[in-house]
Amino acid sequence: MQSSPLLILHIAGGVIGIVAGIVTMFLRKGSKLHRFWGNVFFVAMLFMTGDAFIMAVSKAQTANTMAALMTTYMVLTAWAAARRKEGQPYRFDREAFFAAVVLTVGMLGFGLFGDFAPNEPRPVLFVFAAILGLSAVGDFRVLVRGGVSGAQRIFRHLWRMCFALSIATLSFFLGQSKVFPEAVRHSHVLVVPVILVVVMMFYWMIRIWFIRAYRRA
Numbered sequence: 001m002q003s004s005p006l007l008i009l010h011i012a013g014g015v016i017g018i019v020a021g022i023v024t025m026f027l028r029k030g031s032k033l034h035r036f037w038g039n040v041f042f043v044a045m046l047f048m049t050g051d052a053f054i055m056a057v058s059k060a061q062t063a064n065t066m067a068a069l070m071t072t073y074m075v076l077t078a079w080a081a082a083r084r085k086e087g088q089p090y091r092f093d094r095e096a097f098f099a100a101v102v103l104t105v106g107m108l109g110f111g112l113f114g115d116f117a118p119n120e121p122r123p124v125l126f127v128f129a130a131i132l133g134l135s136a137v138g139d140f141r142v143l144v145r146g147g148v149s150g151a152q153r154i155f156r157h158l159w160r161m162c163f164a165l166s167i168a169t170l171s172f173f174l175g176q177s178k179v180f181p182e183a184v185r186h187s188h189v190l191v192v193p194v195i196l197v198v199v200m201m202f203y204w205m206i207r208i209w210f211i212r213a214y215r216r217a
Contacts, residue, residue, distance in 0.1 A: 006051045013048030013171050017041050018193070021165035025200045029154070038082070038161075045075045045164060062114050063121055066107050067171075070128050071164050073099055077139070078160035086149040093143050100136035104129050131163070155208050162201035168199045 020041035027034040049072040060167035073096070080092045090177035139154065142148050148156060173190040184190065 006055055007195065008053065010048055010051035012201055013044045013046075013051065014168055017044035017048055018165065018172060020044060020162070021168070022193070022197065024196070025162070025165075025204070033054045041165070042075060042079050043159070044093050046072065048168065060115075062110050063182070065123055066103070066110060066125060066128060067167065069103055070132060070168050071136075073103060073132075074164040074167075077135070078164065081160070082158035083145070084153070084155065086147075091216075093139065097136060097139035097143055100132050100139050104132040104136055107132065128214055135160070138176070151208055155205065156206060159201065159202050162197065162204070166194070166197045166201060169194050 018055055020037045024037040024041055027037060043151050049068045053068035053072070055061075056068055076092070077096045080096065107125045107129035111122055111129065114122075114125075142156075173193050177190055180190065188213060
């Protein structure tokens with residue numbers, strides 16, 4: 001079966017993004033290699049989510065469309081958190097807040113009243129809406145404070161990048177399990193990368209927020 005160029009770009013972006021994201025998680029934070037692989041992850045994820053959005057819209061897949069928009073939002077705001085200077089506002093903050101609010105309301109609306117294709121997971125939109133709602137609260141706090149600094153800035157960058165990576169990993173290894181050999185699908189191998197990303201995400205969140213490793217560094 002011939003694959004469309006969009007699907008090829010989507011898969012390529014997803015694979016590169018997942019590899020770059022996992023590599024970045026194990027590198028020393030702030031190092032040159034960390035920044036390099038982080039930039040690779042950022043670009044690859046934008047390619048992946050852009051293609052995913054186009055394909056989901058063309059197939060009228062509501063859940064996938066909203067998931068693509070949410071992942072794009074997470075990647076962009078995480079990137080902005082890393083790029084901003086300590087304690088200074090970033091011109092992207094206001095747009096990020098309004099995007100989170102619109103996406104939250106949109107997901108709730110589609111979850112309650114939207115038309116869904118067969119086998120689309122309607123409840124996942126409510127989970128995404130809750131996470132985006134919390135993200136909007138965080139964006140609003142940044143606007144009120146006029147910026148974010150220290151461990152809070154690193155935490156904001158960390159959890160949003162890791163959450164985007166977890167969505168990509170889940171979508172590829174479990175959502176597209178049909179591309180793997182049957183023996184692999186019937187084993188528990190495909191769930192390992194998903195668990196790894198989630199465990200590493202919480203490890204770094206705890207390390208930055210509670211242990212204050214950032215301040216000691």
